[in-house]
Amino acid sequence: MLRRWFFTGLVVLVPVVITIYVVIGLFNFADSILGKYINRYIFLYFGYKIPGLGIIFSVLIIVLVGIISSFLRWRIFKRLELLILKFPLVGRIYAPTKEIVRFLFSPSKPSFKRVVLVEFPKEGIYSLAFITGKSSKINQKTGKKMISIFIPSSPSPLTGFTYFISEDKLIYLDISVEEAVKIIVSGGMLSSSENFSQK
Known part of the structure; x- marks a missing residue:
């Protein structure tokens, strides 16, 4: 009976612990992209740091880019994309990356049927x-x-x-x-x- 309870506890706890660990890791990684630069100035003037500030600024930048691209009908971004694709190595990295991101985040992405x-x-x-x-x-x-x-x-x-x-x-x-x-x-x-x- 004790052994069964132990393994039942493992089944319940291990997915939760792994999920929390992954979420915290992703949070810290995303926050470190912009957060370390922004918090450097905040700490210099105010003496403290704000966790999650990098993620907030990243989300704002993504939304801003989405708004601009919607109003300009992708004209600027299409030209930038064509410029990127002219570079052989960069283009080979950019093209598949774009397709993967589009697949993961597109609201009309395809799904497994059967x-x-x-x-x-x-x-x-x-x-x-x-x-x-x-x-x-x-x-x-x-x-x-x-x-x-x-x-x-x-x-x-x-x-x-x-x-x-x-x-x-x-x-x-x-x-x-x-x-x-x-x-x-x-x-x-x-x-x-x-x-x-x-x-």
């Missing part, structure tokens, strides 16, 4: 995958109905593989994306026979 099983990495072995979309151009080239899927890694579903596969090779599962993520993160320990009902 959870499927796919035979991967070899015959007889199946992996969980998420349907991400379709491509009419690929369908025309291959003459098949191709589906784009994302096969996440375990235990971190943030990385993985993107493939285009014929739809008849997919096994659709009657589980949600959230349930699939739990299975992947836990290495399959949170799965059950009910999770894998085929639809």
